[in-house]
Amino acid sequence: VLDSDVSERMRYWFLIPDAAFGALAYLGDAVFGLAGSTRRWQYRPWLVVIFGIDVIPLGIVSAVLVVLQGAVVGSWCLLCLVTAVISLILVVIAVDEVWSCLLYLWTVWRETRDRRLLWDTFWGRRSPAAERIGAAFVQPAHRTQEHG
Amino acid sequence: MMWSRVIEMLLGLWLAAGPVFVPQLIQPPPWRLLDIGLGSVTIVLAAASFWPRAHFAHLLLLVVGAVLIASGYLFLGAPPPAAQNRAVVGFLLLMFAIIPNHASRPPRSWNDAPLRALRTPAD
Numbered sequence: 001v002l003d004s005d006v007s008e009r010m011r012y013w014f015l016i017p018d019a020a021f022g023a024l025a026y027l028g029d030a031v032f033g034l035a036g037s038t039r040r041w042q043y044r045p046w047l048v049v050i051f052g053i054d055v056i057p058l059g060i061v062s063a064v065l066v067v068l069q070g071a072v073v074g075s076w077c078l079l080c081l082v083t084a085v086i087s088l089i090l091v092v093i094a095v096d097e098v099w100s101c102l103l104y105l106w107t108v109w110r111e112t113r114d115r116r117l118l119w120d121t122f123w124g125r126r127s128p129a130a131e132r133i134g135a136a137f138v139q140p141a142h143r144t145q146e147h148g
Numbered sequence: 149m150m151w152s153r154v155i156e157m158l159l160g161l162w163l164a165a166g167p168v169f170v171p172q173l174i175q176p177p178p179w180r181l182l183d184i185g186l187g188s189v190t191i192v193l194a195a196a197s198f199w200p201r202a203h204f205a206h207l208l209l210l211v212v213g214a215v216l217i218a219s220g221y222l223f224l225g226a227p228p229p230a231a232q233n234r235a236v237v238g239f240l241l242l243m244f245a246i247i248p249n250h251a252s253r254p255p256r257s258w259n260d261a262p263l264r265a266l267r268t269p270a271d
Contacts, residue, residue: 024236028243035252050246
């Protein structure tokens with residue numbers, strides 16, 4: 001797998017071995033996952049979107065590449081299989097935050113139809129509308145805490 | 149904690165001083181000077197981000213990262229270890245440079261006044 005034609009071609013394109021590129025992608029998962037608070041879907045939606053792009057499509061690509069190992073290369077690699085499983089687990093863990101963030105941005109757009117406001121909200125700039133919609137998003141959680 | 153700025157400074161140090169520790173990274177003088185120059189620029193820009201007036205200086209590291217990656221492509225086909233090292237550091241800089249200075253805190257505008265959302269009716 002590591003010395004296959006596919007791997008060599010990818011090294012030619014990316015300068016570095018595809019395994020190193022995979023390690024960079026996993027490091028990206030960790031970095032973008034750790035940066036920001038639990039409220040970043042509202043404070044920094046752009047960061048959540050980058051995290052989503054890093055985790056979800058790349059996780060699916062990782063699974064596809066593992067399928068290609070058997071289908072094209074004709075060989076399997078245990079560590080690659082393990083990383084593909086980890087990628088899919090990460091997708092499951094990440095999807096709720098990314099979904100909340102996209103839902104938040106969509107709600108801002110649906111209620112205001114203001115492109116400038118949507119742009120500002122995407123970059124985490126505060127506005128009365130974004131604050132009101134964000135407050136509505138966390139309201140059920142507060143109610144649950146109050147009723148204990 | 150501005151952990152991403154600290155990591156950028158370490159990456160700059162690695163770029164400038166890597167050949168001292170890893171002989172395979174030794175290259176002819178022009179490339180060596182490029183590594184030392186870009187490594188120093190990386191350290192300066194990351195350190196400058198700690199100064200409130202230059203708190204966006206780390207975004208210039210995106211340019212440094214792009215230059216590092218582009219310089220690696222000059223060796224397309226069989227890049228030497230130093231060019232691969234430059235490309236990896238470039239990709240890492242692109243990753244860390246977009247992380248805000250105080251990423252775990254809300255942006256300044258959200259810090260100006262308490263959020264209505266965090267107030268309960270009892271407040």
